[in-house]
Amino acid sequence: MLSEYDKLHRIIPALAISAIGALFYNILPLYVGAAQDSLNLSNSEVGLLPAAFFAGYNMVTVSAFFWIRRWNWRKATLLLLPIAILSLILSVVVESWAALLLYTAVSGGGFAAVYGIGTTILADTSNPARWYGLKIAIEAVPGAALLFILPSTLVADYGFAGVVYALVGTSLLLTLFLPGLPSSSEIGDSSPTEVSTASAAQTPLNSKSIWLALLGTLLFFSAASGLWAFIERIGAVLNFNPSDIGLLLSLTLVFATLGSLITAWLGKRLGNVRPFAASGLLMIVATALLYGTPSFPLYAIGAALLTFGIGMGLPFAVAEVADLDVDGRYIILSVPAIGSGAMIGPAATGYLTDGGSFDLALIVGAAIVLVSILSVFFGRRQLASEATEALC
Numbered sequence: 374m375l376s377e378y379d380k381l382h383r384i385i386p387a388l389a390i391s392a393i394g395a396l397f398y399n400i401l402p403l404y405v406g407a408a409q410d411s412l413n414l415s416n417s418e419v420g421l422l423p424a425a426f427f428a429g430y431n432m433v434t435v436s437a438f439f440w441i442r443r444w445n446w447r448k449a450t451l452l453l454l455p456i457a458i459l460s461l462i463l464s465v466v467v468e469s470w471a472a473l474l475l476y477t478a479v480s481g482g483g484f485a486a487v488y489g490i491g492t493t494i495l496a497d498t499s500n501p502a503r504w505y506g507l508k509i510a511i512e513a514v515p516g517a518a519l520l521f522i523l524p525s526t527l528v529a530d531y532g533f534a535g536v537v538y539a540l541v542g543t544s545l546l547l548t549l550f551l552p553g554l555p556s557s558s559e560i561g562d563s564s565p566t567e568v569s570t571a572s573a574a575q576t577p578l579n580s581k582s583i584w585l586a587l588l589g590t591l592l593f594f595s596a597a598s599g600l601w602a603f604i605e606r607i608g609a610v611l612n613f614n615p616s617d618i619g620l621l622l623s624l625t626l627v628f629a630t631l632g633s634l635i636t637a638w639l640g641k642r643l644g645n646v647r648p649f650a651a652s653g654l655l656m657i658v659a660t661a662l663l664y665g666t667p668s669f670p671l672y673a674i675g676a677a678l679l680t681f682g683i684g685m686g687l688p689f690a691v692a693e694v695a696d697l698d699v700d701g702r703y704i705i706l707s708v709p710a711i712g713s714g715a716m717i718g719p720a721a722t723g724y725l726t727d728g729g730s731f732d733l734a735l736i737v738g739a740a741i742v743l744v745s746i747l748s749v750f751f752g753r754r755q756l757a758s759e760a761t762e763a764l765c
Contacts, residue, residue: 378497378498378499379498379499379500382553383494383553383555384494384495384498384504385550385553386494386550386551386552386553386554386555387490387491387494387495387508387554387555388491388495388507388508388511388512388550389491389547389548389550389551390450390487390488390490390491390547390551390554391487391488391491391492391495391508391511391512392511392512392514392515392547393454393484393487393488393544393547393548394484394485394487394488394489394491395488395509395512395516396484396512396515396516396519396540396543396544396547397423397426397480397481397484397540398516398598398601398715399512399513399515399516399517399519399520399626400516400519400520400523400536400539400540401423401598401601401602401719402520402601402602402603402604402605402606402622403519403520403523403524403528403536403605403619403622404422404423404533404536405419405420405422405423405602405603405605405606405719406605406606406609407528407532407533407535407536408422408533408536409606410532410533411532411533411534412533415723415727416603416606416723416724416726416727417723417724417727418723419723420602420719420720420721420722420723420724421474421720421723422473422474422477423598423602423715423716423719423720424716424717424719424720425474425475425477425478425481426477426478426480426481426484426715426716427481427712427713427715427716428478428481428716429477429478429479429480429481429482429483429485430481430482430484430485430488430709430712430715430716431485431709431712431713431716432482433481433482433483433485433486433489434485434486434488434489434705434706434708434709434712435706435709437485437486437489437705437708437709438702438703438705438706441489441490441493441705442493442557442702445556445557446490446494446554446555446556446557447554447555447556448556449486449490450486450487450490450551450554453482453483453486453487454483454484454486454487454544454548455483456479456480456482456483457479457480457481457482457483457484457486457487457544458480458483458541458544458545460476460477460479460480460483461476461477461480461537461540461541462537462541463476464476464477464480464537465533465534465537465538481712485708485712488708489705489708490554491508492508492691492704492705492707492708493704493705494555495508496695496704496705500640500641501691501692501695501696503636503637503638503640503641504637505633505636505687505688505691505692505695506633506634506635506636506637506638506639506640506685506688507633507634507637508633508688509629509630509633509636509684509687509688510629510630510631510633510634510637510684513626513627513629513630513633513684514626514630515543515547516626517623517624517626517627517630518623519539519543520619520622520623520626521619521620521623523535523536523539523619524615524616524619525616525619527539580703581752581755582697582752582753582755582756583694583697583698583703583752584752585748585749585751585752585755586690586693586694586697586748586749586752586753587694587703587706587707587710588710588745588748588752589649589690589693589745589746589747589748589749589752590687590690590691590693590694590707590710590711590714590745590749591710591711591713591714591717591745592714592741592742592744592745592748593649593653593686593687593690593714593741593742593745594687594690594710594711594713594714594715594718595713595714595715595717595718595721595741596656596714596718596737596738596739596741596742596745597656597679597682597683597686597687597714597718597742598714598715598717598718598719599717599718599719599721599722599734599738600656600659600660600663600679600718600722600734600735600738601679601680601683601718602718602719602722603719603722603723603726603731603734604622604625604676604679605618605622606726606731607663607672607731608621608672610729610731611666611667611669611672613669613672617669621672621673621676622676624677625676625677625679625680626680628677628678628680628681628684629680629681629683629684630684631681631684632652632680632681632682632683632684632685632686633684633685633687633688635685636648636684636685636688636689637688645689645690645692645693645696645749645753646689646693646749646750646753648685648686648689649686649689649690649693649746649749650746650749650750651685652681652682652683652685652686652689653682653686653742653743653745653746654682654746655678655679655681655682655685656678656679656682656683656686656738656739656742657739657742657743658678659674659675659676659678659679659682660675660679660735660736660738660739660742661675661739662674662675662678663675663676663679663731663735664732664735664736665732687711690707690745690749691704691707691711693749693752693753694706694707694710695707697752697756721734721737722734722738725737
């Protein structure tokens, strides 16, 4: 029997608000490419735009540790989502580079708040891995549609501004699913934390394990974001047909969706660590396929494996944090961990590729994914070790 936390009237708005918060990231390659072409930016300069967005994102989500369980979620959304949308619009009309970065950062903060609300709602369910998998799958749908439609429509006509207009319009469209958004984490007189008070009291909060899982999430998404942000640029450097690249990008989000749906199907069957490690290994294989001067079929397979691994791995990383977080206070930190990765990855990749070659970035990305696997593994091992000591 489903609890109130697992019912659709609560889940659907959580999925919709998460899709709004994730939309920028899901069309990031197109955003980066259009910005570079329209504004004549170098790789290192264009990498600063997503870095600015996620700098604002992180400032809000770090503070959410203190307010996410206290503020009214509906009122916060009504305030912060319009600020995010207005800032995006202003980022198109300003002429100053500093103003562009500033408005991009402010919009990132607004979108971060709504994404954090969606993540927290789903953390309260009885099976976070399943819902996180479905969440990321659903988040990919509007992104895939935009990646398919925009290159020959708004981007062709308006360039960088066309991407921003699409972000704004899609965000507004998704608000149609938000009227049922819960106002807080309390349902009736109880919450999952209260319901499981006895078990939580018997399970000590293992902060070392949580921080290792959060570190693994951050590292994983740093590598993922850096590679994803420049996957379109890799194809452009290899002189592949732009329309073929656009079609491929939309298809890669389909693979990301498949990865997330597999996560939703697996749920808790295999735990979190083993599926997360498998997804990381797929990403490492993808970097090998993208290395050097691959043919278009190898480039396509590499891009598909990369996004499949991201779609499958991220929800398991976040679910691992949720599993370790017995009192529900630390799960919100998975959002700034993701945001920090999304900020660091594109900026670092832009710096590493300013000479025109993406090979070093691919090697560094693969190494970081490997370290993220080890971090999550040792986090779980730390928990098992302390549990054994407690029984002795």
